[in-house]
Amino acid sequence: MKISSKGENALRALIVLGQHQGNVMTIEEISKRTLVTDNYLEKILLQLKKLDFVTSKRGIGGGYLLRKKPSEINIGEVVRQLEGPLSPMGCASVTKYEPCELEPGCQLKPLWSLVRDTIALVLEHTTLEDLLENRVSSLKGEDFVVFKK
Amino acid sequence: MKISSKGENALRALIVLGQHQGNVMTIEEISKRTLVTDNYLEKILLQLKKLDFVTSKRGIGGGYLLRKKPSEINIGEVVRQLEGPLSPMGCASVTKYEPCELEPGCQLKPLWSLVRDTIALVLEHTTLEDLLENRVSSLKGEDFVVFKK
DNA sequence: TCTAAAGTCGACTAAATCAGTCAACTTTTA
């Protein structure tokens, strides 16, 4: 159930860019603040650019900046684009469903669907703005519960 | 955010063993019902045995069977033992915390913690018995919600 | 118009993990 370093580092970069909205930042500057090597960051930023989350300016004084407002950048979508489907198994994926030989009647699929849906619930309701403003609340202390209506 | 085939196949095996409680099942029989090759199942069952979820009997008439009652087999624990921590990132892991250079003040960690906690909430509240009796309810149709108290 | 600063692109690699195979071995029962 892991997030790879690519996804993690992409989110780090978006956060740093969000903290400097309006200003372009060079790969080197982003690298300093995210602690990701610039060679690797370059790859990730290029991918974020292709996905239209960021844009860039070449030449002297160039660099990267956010393409959309932080409130319009959905974390679920970022994770999905960089890491693949949110579902732990293809059979429970909404965006990239893969049939399984054990369907129907599989007693595992409902579990994977539930896991997928709760992950999606959290990630798709979080925007970059939420992260920037520390609006993600912890479940610790049972502030949150999942319950059946 | 994937479950590997090892975790999936281990759960399949446990389900099949749960459906035949009291009877030993050979690797070959389990293989037929889970659609996992017996060479690979052998590896997985051995691991499940070391973890004390199943037990085995050698020789003619031998095979595998559950070691505990299905109601005592916690799916979160099975997944954790076979796949590693439930948390998507080490910094948010409860059972295997790994420090990160960006702590404290990291704006991502609360998100990973929330994801970990919701995954744990689902998986740790599910037992093998729940799976066998199809007691895992789907989030579809918004039967469930996550909310802040 | 030249130069240095920046992003862009493609090829390559080293390590890790995963999924799976195989052969030899031990235990047990009939």
Added chain:
DNA sequence: TAAAAGTTGACTGATTTAGTCGACTTTAGA
């Protein structure tokens, strides 16, 4: 004592991951 079954360890092939490297293009400003 033979056959059925689990046990063990070594091995392999494919894939993914996390980078590295070098050559190239674009741009601003002196």
